């Protein structure tokens with residue numbers, strides 16, 4: 001598919017207010033993607049991911065490593081000698097949207113430069129992109145170049161990335177530049193959520209009638225079943241591209257056979273807040289577990305080939321990978337968990353659990369301590385001496401060749417015990433509120449965060465924050481919010497950011513419930529792509545020491561997107577946990593709400609913007625407080 005065709009289609013999706021009409025446009029675009037799996041040049045997976053604003057599947061750890069500064073520099077170069085990166089930033093401050101800025105630049109005037117910008121297609125093909133330069137970009141070429149950008153390492157990789165983007169922008173028409181800039185910065189914003197893509201896949205390749213109103217469908221219509229089948233395959237694979245391809249080439253049967261694969265992370269199942277009474281009323285009896293105050297880890301374990309053939313004991317060659325709840329590979333930061341699993345696991349497995357920091361006596365340390373270890377790339381050995389980390393595994397998604405997502409929780413926990421003989425959570429199954437409360441009191445006095453209550457028969461629902469798992473912790477009101485802006489400090493703090501503007505995520509489906517959003521609090525999408533919509537909810541200036549301010553300034557400076565006077569806007573990257581006393585309605589912020597007495601608690605290094613709290617959640621919290 002020409003990239004121009006893709007970009008124009010994406011534009012029409014962005015302009016389409018109707019959900020069903022958007023599904024129809026997406027379905028047409030998927031069906032129009034050329035190639036097939038056999039020829040080795042299949043556009044469909046790439047088109048599917050690009051529509052979600054993602055270059056790689058959700059499970060794939062690769063990222064583009066392109067921040068706003070680099071993208072602006074490439075755009076400025078492609079726009080010619082009269083435009084600087086500062087000009088781009090100034091325009092961005094006016095329009096607030098990189099796509100609009102890119103579309104307004106005269107990149108088509110760079111015909112001469114295109115010849116040495118690496119364009120394979122120079123002088124060939126139709127001039128369908130309207131850029132007037134005879135250099136038609138294809139979706140595949142854009143993808144290949146972005147893969148090269150993601151994989152560049154070492155000296156010179158920064159300039160390689162900029163040159164490659166420059167080459168692409170130089171060949172782009174206005175609409176292509178708009179979509180490309182958004183894609184590169186992860187801000188697609190064309191209204192195609194995970195649910196839209198799922199529905200369109202079912203419509204395009206399985207004959208589902210999503211875009212036909214329910215009352216007009218045949219009696220034996222199977223749309224819901226087909227959509228659920230695609231949803232399940234998405235949960236298992238975490239890859240919209242692969243699922244679209246299987247749906248097209250292998251149909252329903254192929255989708256049914258999709259299975260987990262050790263080494264490819266799956267989205268974590270999440271919990272809602274709830275009480276013991278909620279749990280017992282709904283399920284009669286509950287599984288109760290300690291809520292460990294650490295960082296979520298998903299561990300993939302595979303015995304080394306030679307062990308399998310010789311029956312030798314697990315040894316240091318066994319493959320262990322550890323992923324964060326954002327599916328980032330954090331294996332190198334947690335060597336003692338790797339050693340633990342090598343020593344104690346007895347069959348290939350995918351385990352879910354918490355990495356906790358403990359003192360010398362094995363007692364839990366505060367959450368902040370694990371953050372000093374998690375995702376760390378340098379000084380791992382030194383830090384290992386300072387902060388000890390242990391595994392508390394609480395679930396098992398795959399064991400010894402069996403996928404367990406559809407098995408009941410208690411059975412999965414039994415399998416967990418079978419594959420791992422140490423470091424497994426203790427379960428209490430009880431229908432007695434007093435017994436559960438005694439368990440909770442003990443967990444709290446041992447320094448844990450609270451308890452988890454789970455439905456004993458619950459299946460594992462990746463990425464879902466459903467009602468099957470409830471978290472119960474003492475009433476500390478905090479929200480995880482995206483840092484979208486700041487103001488420089490004054491006087492002694494003039495070189496540091498002083499006040500931080502924080503925002504909630506406007507989930508796909510906020511205000512558009514048909515887009516896969518059942519409860520208003522849409523699960524994070526099955527891809528890395530984020531529509532980039534955020535709404536401010538307050539400013540945080542208290543709770544931060546001078547030392548922390550310096551660290552926060554270092555952390556956030558790379559994300560500066562534009563500056564105007566004292567004010568700075570950030571690319572949505574960092575997540576703060578923010579404490580508050582109350583949520584009020586307020587015209588001051590985009591969300592329509594403001595936090596009373598907001599205070600900084602911690603940087604949530606383990607969370608991405610897609611994991612931050614959503615506007616729908618804020619509304620629910622306000623609703624719940626009003627109802628009290």
Ligand SMILES: Nc1ncnc2c1ncn2[C@@H]1O[C@H](COP(=O)(O)OP(=O)(O)OP(=O)(O)O)[C@@H](O)[C@H]1O
Pocket residue numbers: 268269270271272289290291292293294295296325354394425452471
């Ligand atoms: N026994 C347990 N079972 C499931 N999750 C547990 C358990 N112990 C600790 N956890 C942690 O609790 C989290 C569940 O709460 P939730 O799904 O709301 O995630 P969260 O947003 O990180 O919540 P929080 O900030 O309260 O930890 C899990 O992601 C996991 O990291």
